[in-house]
Amino acid sequence: MLRISCEELSDTLTRVLLKLGFEQARAETCARLFTETTCDGIYSHGIDWFPRFVKMVCNGSIDVGASPVFATKFGALERWDGRRGPGNLNAYECMARAIALSRENGVGCIALANTNHWMRGGTYGWQAADAGVIGICWTNTMANLPPWGSTEPRLGNNPLVIAIPRSNGHVVLDMAMSQFSYGALASYRMRSELLPVEGGFDTQGQLTRDPAAIEESQRPLPIGYWKGSGLSLTLDMMAAMLSAGHATHQIPTDKLRETGLSQVFLAFDVSAFGSAETSAKSAEQIIEFVQAATRTSGSENIRYPGERTLQTRAENRSLGIPVEPALWDEIQKM
Amino acid sequence: MLRISCEELSDTLTRVLLKLGFEQARAETCARLFTETTCDGIYSHGIDWFPRFVKMVCNGSIDVGASPVFATKFGALERWDGRRGPGNLNAYECMARAIALSRENGVGCIALANTNHWMRGGTYGWQAADAGVIGICWTNTMANLPPWGSTEPRLGNNPLVIAIPRSNGHVVLDMAMSQFSYGALASYRMRSELLPVEGGFDTQGQLTRDPAAIEESQRPLPIGYWKGSGLSLTLDMMAAMLSAGHATHQIPTDKLRETGLSQVFLAFDVSAFGSAETSAKSAEQIIEFVQAATRTSGSENIRYPGERTLQTRAENRSLGIPVEPALWDEIQKM
Structure with missing residues (x-):
């Protein structure tokens, strides 16, 4: 495994994006978002994703020059049209808005x-x-998760994000509605490991910890069984109905043609109440109370969502980001 | 099991509430909410809960005369003080707002x-x-769920509700962050049944389908293991920080003294966009697509959240609400 600096990764990706026709500033932001994701240890959605992103630019699924345009508004609720621009730039702009x-x-x-x-x-x-x-934000996806009671993927895994500012490290929950992503299943399989908990059904309809059996059946498990199935459905409905965009059933089920998604971005600012200190103290006390709970034997720590990200970020910033040599070769030749 | 009409249940509860000091209109609304919950088949939080509600009025945890008062606002975000009024009346008024x-x-x-x-x-x-x-709405609760990696209940099960209007039956998801409530565990135990899926840890730290073992260990499982644990934490943080109210760690862990909760109520109205028809069509198509998925063997139907509620509601309206004779006796004597 190579270790490369964040700067080198960002510069390299920027160069590739410029070649693909991105404007300078947009290339830099897009490269920065890929780099930060990678630096935070979410390799699957950072550098590992980049070749797929490039293919989707080349096959016309992503329009490098398109940015979101305002469609209509009613008070504090606005609809925007992403015009099939780069997904990270679109989302970044909409959360800013x-x-x-x-x-x-x-x-x-x-x-x-x-x-x-x-x-x-x-x-x-x-x-x-x-x-x-x-x-709070969430997205719908192509159908990749069977609803509870079915063997056929007809729900998206529709990741949901909830983030709470905190001076000692933000709390950032980022979770898909499937217990394990296909990326995670592949990682366990390649390491010849069983999943830590049941992650789906095998082709016989039995719950299993064998990642390959789930890849074969295409039946990953929704979190909480029927509960995650219902949550995924409602997130898709809200995304499509609030945005007047596509729902999961309208999104092409081809990894390189998965476009036309709908997303929702919510922000809440309590600072106007002048209670920033009370709010910060409340966050602090909640985390302290939870982390002081009696641990299970063998448990190192009770982590809050986002805690491990900060550790990985610090490590990768100091040591460089670990990159597969073959992937790095591929990207450098782009 | 007795069957009593919705009207009889509502009249009986109203009479009890009036005796407890409720004003006429508030007694009627409170009784109606209890009755509708019961009629919808959620007995645990309807008629079965009523004696506990009465005890909490009598011990001073619930102030029958208190209704929420406006505290402060910033745009479309408002803080209200529930003044420890009856929880269902308070929530109903805040969702209306x-x-x-x-x-x-x-x-x-x-x-x-x-x-x-x-x-x-x-x-x-x-x-x-x-x-x-x-x-969308959610509440925090007293600590009743161990965070992932812990044996000790330091999170609430913090139910989350997402509701989407639909002419052929609203989609209403109502889910706690624990896979099974203590009420559900008790029901399975009394029927001498195993849970359909693993619902928690036994005192040895092994995942189990035995409801009694989980009641003993006090270690129910969060939905999706670490994912539900993280979601529960962020819901508590948001509820406390948005409302400037109490977090789970500040709520008494005594079923009859569980007061001072924080809740969030969100509403989204897209009708001003003049796209009600498009929106309704979108909802319809999503449900149709999901329900047309290939079923697992033995699965009767792929249900959307809220579908079974409508069936139970129709049945109970026509046949009467099933009530345990001993409980009905107890309530009639109040």
């Missing part, structure tokens, strides 16, 4: 239609928390 | 501090959907 709305209205909601995969959803949670506001 | 805000601002958010258990959360989802708007 939700934050701005929350500074005027306490709460702001942007519903974005016609966009592309946002890569790491957590990015827009960190963005909100860095701006000092509470952020 | 969120709906009203959404009609002016597209989105409305009410953060309610200092309230009581709202009984069935789904009630306020049905309320939003009946008003034609999308509703």
